[in-house]
Amino acid sequence: xxxxxxxLDEIALSQAEYDMIVDRLDREPNxxxxxxxxALWSEHCGYKHSRPLLGLLPSRSDRTLSQAGAENAGAIxxxxxxxxxxxVESHNHPSAVEPLQGAATxxxxxxxxxxAMGARPIxxxxxxxxxxxxxxxxxxxxxGVVDGIGWYGNCIGVPDVAGxxxxxxxxxxxxxxxxxxxxxxxIEDLASAAADRTxxxxxxxxxxxxxxxxHGASGLASRTFEEEQELRPTVQVGNPFLEKSLIEACLxxxxxxxxxxxxxxxxxxxxxxxVESAARGGRGIALDISQVHRRESGMTGYEVxxxxxxxxxxxxxxxxxxxxxxxxxxxxxxxxxxxGAVTDEPYALVxxxxxxxxxxxxxxLTDAPRYRLNGQPSAESVERQRLRLxxxxxxxxxxAVLLQLMAAPNIASRQGVYRQYDHQVQTNTVVAPGAGDAAxxxxxxxxxxxxxxxxxxxxxxxxxxxxxxxxxxxxxxxxLSCVGAEPxxxxxxxxxxxxxRPEIYHQLEQSIRGMARACRALGVPVVSGxxxxxxxxxxTAIYPTPIVGGLGLLEDARRHCxxxxxxxxxxxxxxxxxQLTARASDLAGSEYLNTMHGMVRGRPRIDLALExxxxxxxxxxxxxxxxxxxxxxxxxxxxVALAECCIxxxxxxxxxxxxxxxxSDEMSRNIPARWDAALFGExxxxxxxxxDAADVHRIIAAAETAGVPATISGRTVGNSLRIDGxxxxxxxxxxxxxxxxxxxxxx
Amino acid sequence: MRFGILVFPGTWSDTDCHxxxxxxxxxxxxxxxxxxxxxxxxxxxxxxGGFSYGDYLRAGAIARFSPVMGAVRDFAAQGGxxxxxxxxxxxxxxxxxxxxxxxxxxxxxxxCQWTHLRTERADTPxxxxxxxxxxLAVPVSHGEGNYYADAxxxxxxxxxxxxxxRYCEPDGTVTPDANPNGSVDNIAGIINEGRNVLGMMPxxxxxxxxxxxxxxxxxxxxxxxxxxxxxxxxxxxxxxH
Numbered sequence: 001x002x003x004x005x006x007x008l009d010e011i012a013l014s015q016a017e018y019d020m021i022v023d024r025l026d027r028e029p030n031x032x033x034x035x036x037x038x039a040l041w042s043e044h045c046g047y048k049h050s051r052p053l054l055g056l057l058p059s060r061s062d063r064t065l066s067q068a069g070a071e072n073a074g075a076i077x078x079x080x081x082x083x084x085x086x087x088v089e090s091h092n093h094p095s096a097v098e099p100l101q102g103a104a105t106x107x108x109x110x111x112x113x114x115x116a117m118g119a120r121p122i123x124x125x126x127x128x129x130x131x132x133x134x135x136x137x138x139x140x141x142x143x144g145v146v147d148g149i150g151w152y153g154n155c156i157g158v159p160d161v162a163g164x165x166x167x168x169x170x171x172x173x174x175x176x177x178x179x180x181x182x183x184x185x186x187i188e189d190l191a192s193a194a195a196d197r198t199x200x201x202x203x204x205x206x207x208x209x210x211x212x213x214x215h216g217a218s219g220l221a222s223r224t225f226e227e228e229q230e231l232r233p234t235v236q237v238g239n240p241f242l243e244k245s246l247i248e249a250c251l252x253x254x255x256x257x258x259x260x261x262x263x264x265x266x267x268x269x270x271x272x273x274x275v276e277s278a279a280r281g282g283r284g285i286a287l288d289i290s291q292v293h294r295r296e297s298g299m300t301g302y303e304v305x306x307x308x309x310x311x312x313x314x315x316x317x318x319x320x321x322x323x324x325x326x327x328x329x330x331x332x333x334x335x336x337x338x339x340g341a342v343t344d345e346p347y348a349l350v351x352x353x354x355x356x357x358x359x360x361x362x363x364x365l366t367d368a369p370r371y372r373l374n375g376q377p378s379a380e381s382v383e384r385q386r387l388r389l390x391x392x393x394x395x396x397x398x399x400a401v402l403l404q405l406m407a408a409p410n411i412a413s414r415q416g417v418y419r420q421y422d423h424q425v426q427t428n429t430v431v432a433p434g435a436g437d438a439a440x441x442x443x444x445x446x447x448x449x450x451x452x453x454x455x456x457x458x459x460x461x462x463x464x465x466x467x468x469x470x471x472x473x474x475x476x477x478x479x480l481s482c483v484g485a486e487p488x489x490x491x492x493x494x495x496x497x498x499x500x501r502p503e504i505y506h507q508l509e510q511s512i513r514g515m516a517r518a519c520r521a522l523g524v525p526v527v528s529g530x531x532x533x534x535x536x537x538x539x540t541a542i543y544p545t546p547i548v549g550g551l552g553l554l555e556d557a558r559r560h561c562x563x564x565x566x567x568x569x570x571x572x573x574x575x576x577x578x579q580l581t582a583r584a585s586d587l588a589g590s591e592y593l594n595t596m597h598g599m600v601r602g603r604p605r606i607d608l609a610l611e612x613x614x615x616x617x618x619x620x621x622x623x624x625x626x627x628x629x630x631x632x633x634x635x636x637x638x639x640v641a642l643a644e645c646c647i648x649x650x651x652x653x654x655x656x657x658x659x660x661x662x663x664s665d666e667m668s669r670n671i672p673a674r675w676d677a678a679l680f681g682e683x684x685x686x687x688x689x690x691x692d693a694a695d696v697h698r699i700i701a702a703a704e705t706a707g708v709p710a711t712i713s714g715r716t717v718g719n720s721l722r723i724d725g726x727x728x729x730x731x732x733x734x735x736x737x738x739x740x741x742x743x744x745x746x747x
Numbered sequence: 748m749r750f751g752i753l754v755f756p757g758t759w760s761d762t763d764c765h766x767x768x769x770x771x772x773x774x775x776x777x778x779x780x781x782x783x784x785x786x787x788x789x790x791x792x793x794x795x796g797g798f799s800y801g802d803y804l805r806a807g808a809i810a811r812f813s814p815v816m817g818a819v820r821d822f823a824a825q826g827g828x829x830x831x832x833x834x835x836x837x838x839x840x841x842x843x844x845x846x847x848x849x850x851x852x853x854x855x856x857x858x859c860q861w862t863h864l865r866t867e868r869a870d871t872p873x874x875x876x877x878x879x880x881x882x883l884a885v886p887v888s889h890g891e892g893n894y895y896a897d898a899x900x901x902x903x904x905x906x907x908x909x910x911x912x913r914y915c916e917p918d919g920t921v922t923p924d925a926n927p928n929g930s931v932d933n934i935a936g937i938i939n940e941g942r943n944v945l946g947m948m949p950x951x952x953x954x955x956x957x958x959x960x961x962x963x964x965x966x967x968x969x970x971x972x973x974x975x976x977x978x979x980x981x982x983x984x985x986x987x988h
Contacts, residue, residue: 150857154890155798157759241801245756331780332756422859422888424953425796427763432960442958444766557958653861653884653960654917 003034011038017369024364032302032350032358036365039268039306040275043533046368049499050531053512057526058519063488064527065187070280072116072193072264073183074527076489078553080446083187085119088127088180088454088493088549090532094235095177099144103177104152104238108310110181111158112264115247116313118191118254119183122426123441124153125454126163126179127493127547131172133409133745138167141175142746148238149179150420155240156247159429160421161439162453167409170458173537178493180454180549184443191254193263195274195316196281198344200260202274203322205329205336206246206312208295212236213269213308242311242334249332250313256328258321265312271305273314274340275348279366284347287340289357301357305350316342373499375506384463387584387602389674392593398639398675398726401596403737405636405680406643408595412741435562435651437482437632438550442557449557451485453550456495458543460589460604465507465544467604468589469514471684474611475634476550477522481615482630482687484560484622485552487522492529492548497541499533507544508533515546521608522615524550554623561622563631564648565659565716570628571696572645572661572716574638576614576686578709580667582674586681591635596676606684610708614685617708626695633686639679639727641688642713646721647735658731660718667713668724675726690716748975749775751789753819753835755810756781760796760832760952767952768793768968784814790975791828792819794835796888796950806849806891807837816842826978828872828971829944833889836936836946845939845946846904847896849889853929857890861960862927862949864935865915868908871938872974873945876966882919883912884961885949887927887935892948894930894937901931912936912947 008018011034021029021037029037040046047054065075065083073087091106107124114121126149131138142165153160158181195202213236253259261281265273270292278285289304299307315336317325322338329336343349348365350358395401405411418433430449431440438453455476461468477487492515497504519526535542554560565572587593588602621627633641642661649658671678691699696712703710714723720730750768754761761778769776779786781799786792799810810816816838823829823844831839839845852858864885866877877883896904904910912935914925926933928948936947951964 154857154859154888155757155801157797239801241757241798241803244759244798419860420857422857424859424886424888424950424959425759425763427766427953427955427959430958444770654863654882 011035012042013038017041020369025360030358032305033360035302035306036271036358039271040365041368043531044267045272047531048368049371049533050494052370052372053509056512056516058516059525059527061489061525064525065190066527072113074489074491075117075190076527076551077187078448078450081187082443083185083190084182084450084551085114085117085185086180086182086491086549086551087113087528088178088491088547089113089530090493090495091177091179092174092495092532092535095145096175098235099141100148101235101237103145103148105236105310106177106179107149107152108238108240108243109266110179111156111243112266112313114181114183115250116191116193116262116264117183117185118189118262119185120251121158121181121183121247122428123182123452124158124160124179125452125549127454127456128165129171129176129458129545130167131169132167138172139746145177146417146420152238152240154422156244157425159423159425161423161429161441162433164454165414165417168458168543170542174535174542176495176545178547180491182452189254191259191262193261193277194280195261195277195283195342197260198283198342199319200316200342201319201322201338202285202340202342203315203317203325203336204292204312204339205315205334207239207242207309208293209304209307210295210309211299211303211307214303214306236308236310238310245332245334246311246313249329249334253325253328256324258324259315259317261316263314265314267308269307275362275365277314277316278342278346278348279362281342282346284343284345284362285340286343286349288351288353290353291337291339293335293337301352373505374502375509376502377506378503381503384601385603387588389582389584389677392587392597394674394676395596398679399729401676401680402639402643402727402729403734405591405595405640406734407737407741407744408591409742409745410591411636411640413739414742415739416743430557431483431560431562435648437479437563438485438552440483440554440560447556449554449560451480451483451552451554453479454547455479456545456547458545459600461511461546462543462600463589464603465510466514467606469511469546470518470608471604471606472546472548473515473518473522474606474608474684476548477524478615478632478687480550480552481618482561482632484619485554486619487524487550487552489527489551490519490524490548492526492546494531495535495542495545495547496533497536504541511544511546518608522612559623559625561627561630562651563645564629564651565645565661565690566628566650568659568716569693570690570716571693572688572690572713573699574686574688574711574713575618575703575708576610577683578711580671580678581683582672582677586677586683590637590680590682592637592676592680611685613706613708614687617703617706618687618689621689621699626691626699627689628692629690631688633688634682637680637682638686643721643734645688646731647738658719658735659716660720660731661714662717663714663723664712671726748972749788749790750793751777751779751786752793752795753815754778754780755799755813757799757801758795758797760950763952764793764795767955767964771955772965772968772972774972779815781813781815784818786815786818786822791971792822794829794831794838796833796835799834799838806834807841810838811842820844823944826941826943828974830873830971831946832950832952833948836948837891839944839946844944845937846900847894849891850893850895851891852893858927859888860927861886863915863917863925864912864949865919865921867910867913871911871942873967873970874911875973876970880919882915882917883963883966885951885954885964887949889948892928892930894934896931904937907940909938910934911938911945
C-alpha cells in the first residue's frame with residue numbers, strides 16, 4: 001500500500017514508525033492493518049512517551065490487588081473481602097470539540113473501565129480546566145461540559161461526589177476534562193480482561209457499531225489540535241440509558257460465573273479491546289466483522305475495527321456458556337452477538353465473512369515503540385522561579401483582598417455546579433460535595449467508609465514540575481486525611497503538551513519524578529492512570545497538569561470530619577505551622593499573586609516528612625473524636641481557609657449555618673509585616689482544625705510529641721471573621737462573595 | 748409488610764428503596780421486573796426513581812405502557828398502597844393514577860439538594876407517623892420536578908386535602924425560596940382521591956439514616972408499614988385474583 005505523509009498524519013504515525021511496521025510484518029500493511037497499528041501505537045493506547053517514565057511511580061502496597069496497566073483499573077483491598085476499583089481518564093480533546101458529548105462520553109468511558117473489572121460503579125469525580133470565564137467561548141465550554149457530566153452521570157445512577165474546576169488562560173484552547181470512577185466488588189468476583197482460554201467465544205454486547213469516533217485515539221487524543229471544525233465527526237455520541245442497562249446486564253452476566261473475561265471498548269474500539277484482551281491472555285483472536293451488529297449500513301472493515309461507538313463491551317466465554325450469557329443480555333434488551341473466538345496462536349486475524357482483511361502477530365500490534373527523550377527546561381522557566389517579596393506591592397486592605405479572593409473564579413464555591421449532579425444516589429454519601437475536603441461514602445454491610453478526592457495544581461507544576469507534582473500528591477492525600485481517611489492509593493491523569501518538545505518532556509519527566517518521590521514519602525502507590533499528551537494549540541502548551549485522584553479508608557464511617565466550624569465556643573488550631581511566616585516561596589503560584597497582581601511566579605516548596613506527620617496527626621485526632629472540623633489551607637491560604645470554615649458552619653441539614661471566628665491575640669500579634677504572604681500564601685502541610693476548648697492543651701501536647709507544629713489561632717464566636725488590625729468582615733458578606741463568585745463570573 | 752419495588756430499564760432508586768425498607772426498616776422487599784404482569788402478594792408497591800426507558804419522549808411516558816403498570820393500576824384500584832418517587836411520580840401522572848404533570852424545573856437545571864417538606868396532613872397511610880405541619884428533611888434530585896396542573900385541578904386537590912407535601916423552610920414556613928423547581932404552590936407530593944396512591948418528587952429513601960444527614964424518610968415508609976398492618980385484617984389487595 002503506497003503511503004504518504006498525509007495518510008500517516010491521519011493516523012498519527014511517523015515515517016519511521018511506518019518503516020518499523022513494515023519491518024515487523026516483513027511486508028507493507030494493508031489499510032485495515034495500518035489503521036489498527038495507528039490506533040494501538042497512538043499515545044493514547046500505546047503510551048509511547050509516557051510508559052518508560054510511568055515505571056518510576058511506585059505501584060504496589062500490601063493492599064494492591066492488581067498491577068497498574070495489567071488490568072483496566074487499579075484494585076485495592078479494603079478488608080471485609082471487598083475491593084475498591086478506581087481510575088481517572090482524560091477526555092480533553094473530544095470535550096474541546098463538542099463539550100456536552102465529549103464530557104458525557106468521558107464519563108461513560110471511565111465507568112466501563114470500572115465495569116470491566118467486575119465492579120459496580122459507586123462514585124464519579126471530575127477535574128476540569130477552562131480558559132477564564134470572561135469569554136463567551138470559555139463559558140460555553142464550561143456549560144457544555146457540566147451539562148454533559150450531569151446528563152450522563154445522573155442518568156446512570158452513579159453519584160458525582162467530588163471534583164475541581166480551575167480557570168487559566170493556558171486552557172482556553174485546550175480545556176481539560178478528566179473523569180474518575182470508583183467501583184466496588186467482592187474480591188473473588190473481580191473480573192479479568194485477559195482472554196486466556198483457547199476456543200472461548202468473543203461476544204460483543206451493547207450498542208450497534210457506527211461511524212462515530214473513528215480515529216478518536218490517534219486523531220484526537222494523540223495530536224495537537226488546530227482545526228477543530230473538521231474533527232467533529234470523530235467525537236462519539238453517548239447513550240447513558242443504554243449504559244445503565246449495560247452495567248446491570250454485565251454484572252448479572254458476571255454473577256452467573258460463566259464469563260471468562262470482560263473488556264470495555266474505549267479508545268480504538270474493537271481493535272484495542274480484542275487485541276489487548278488477547279495480549280493479556282497470551283493468546284490470539286479471530287474476529288469476523290460481518291457478525292458485528294451495526295447502526296449504519298455500508299461500513300468498511302476499517303470503520304468497524306476502529307469505530308469508537310460508545311456503550312459496548314467485549315466478553316469471552318466458553319461456547320457452552322454462551323446461551324446463558326446471551327439470555328441475560330436479552331432480558332435487558334441489549335444485543336449480544338458472537339463475533340469471534342480466542343485462538344491458540346498469538347495472532348490477530350480479522351475477516352469479513354470468509355475474506356481476510358487483517359492479520360498480524362498480537363505482540364507486533366501491542367508493543368508500541370517507546371521513546372525516551374532528553375528534556376530541557378526552557379530559559380523562561382528558570383526565570384519564572386525568581387520571586388522576591390519586595391517585587392510584590394503590599395495591598396492597602398487585607399479585608400478587601402479576602403473578599404476579592406473569595407469571589408475569584410478559582411476559589412468561589414462550586415455549589416452552582418455540583419448541585420446539578422446527583423451526588424446522593426445509591427445512598428452512601430456521608431460527606432457530600434462542598435461539606436468536606438473529600439467526599440465520604442459509607443460501605444454498606446460494613447462499618448467502614450471510603451473517602452475520595454481529586455486534585456491538581458497546574459500553576460505550581462508550571463513553576464516547578466518536580467515540586468509542584470509533589471504538592472499535588474500532598475494535597476490529595478491531605479484532603480483525604482482532613483475527613484479522617486487513611487490514604488491508600490492514587491490514580492493519575494497526566495495532562496501535558498507535546499512531549500516531542502524538550503521543555504514539555506522535561507515537565508513530564510520531572511512531574512512524574514516528583515509524584516514518585518511524594519508517593520514514596522507518603523506511602524501511597526499509583527495503581528492506575530492515563531496520559532493525555534499533545535494538549536497544545538498554535539504552539540502553546542497547557543500548564544503541566546498532572547491530576548491525581550485519591551482513595552482513602554475510614555474504619556469507622558461515623559468518625560469523619562467536615563470542613564466547617566460546627567458551633568461557637570470552639571478553639572481553632574493551625575496544624576503544620578508554628579508561626580505564620582512570610583516567605584516568597586509561600587506565595588509561589590498562589591491565587592493571591594494571580595488574582596491581585598497578575599503574576600505567576602516563584603518556586604513552591606514542601607517538606608514531605610512534615611506533611612506525613614501533619615496528616616497522620618490530623619487523622620488520629622479525627623479517629624479519637626477530638627477534631628470537630630478539619631480543612632486544609634490551599635488556594636487562597638489561611639485566610640480563605642478560615643473564611644470557608646466560617647461560611648460552611650455546622651453543615652447539618654437545616655442547621656444554623658455559619659459561625660464566626662476571632663483570631664487569638666497571639667496570632668494577631670505575630671502576623672508579620674508582609675501579612676499578604678502570611679494570610680494568603682499557600683505554604684503546604686497546613687490544616688485548620690476546631691476542637692473543644694477543654695481538649696486544647698492535651699492536643700497541643702500530643703502534637704509536640706508527634707513532631708507536628710500546632711498553634712492556637714483563635715476561637716469560633718459571633719458572626720464575623722476578625723483578625724485584629726487586618727480583617728473584620730461579617731461572615732454573611734464573605735458568604736455572599738463566595739457563593740456568588742462563580743455565578744457572577746459566568747454572567 | 749411486603750414491599751414490591753418496580754424495576755424498569757433505567758431505574759436507579761430501586762436498590763436505594765430496597766435498602767431503606769428492608770435494610771433499615773426490616774421489612775420484606777422484592778424487585779418486580781417491568782415485564783411482569785402481576786403484583787399479587789404485595790402489601791405496597793414502590794415506583795422508584797431513575798430514568799425509565801431513558802426518559803426519551805417525556806419522563807415516565809413510556810413506562811406507563813409496561814405490563815407491570817397495568818397490574819399496578821388494578822392494585823391501586825383495590826386500595827393497595829402505591830408510592831411513586833421522583834421518576835415514579837412522573838410515571839404515576841403519565842399513567843393517570845395522579846392528576847397533573849411534571850415539567851422541566853423552572854430554572855432549567857437539574858437540581859440535587861436537600862429540601863424540607865411540610866406535611867400538610869397526618870391522617871393518611873403515608874404520614875400517620877408524622878405530626879400535621881411537621882417539617883421533614885428529604886432531598887430532591889431531578890430535572891423535571893416542576894409540578895403543574897390547571898387551576899381547577901389545583902383547587903380540587905386543595906379542597907379534597909390531597910396536597911400532602913409542600914417545599915418549605917426548615918421551620919415549616921412555605922416560601923418561594925424553599926421551592927427547588929418552581930412547582931405550583933410549592934407542591935412536592937400529592938395523593939389520589941382514595942388516599943392510597945402518593946406521588947412525590949423528593950427521595951424519602953435517601954433520608955432514612957442519620958449518617959446520611961436525615962432519617963425523616965423513615966416516617967413516610969414507617970407510616971406505610973403501620974397502615975399496612977391495619978389493613979392486614981381486611982385481606983391483602985389482589986389476594987382474590
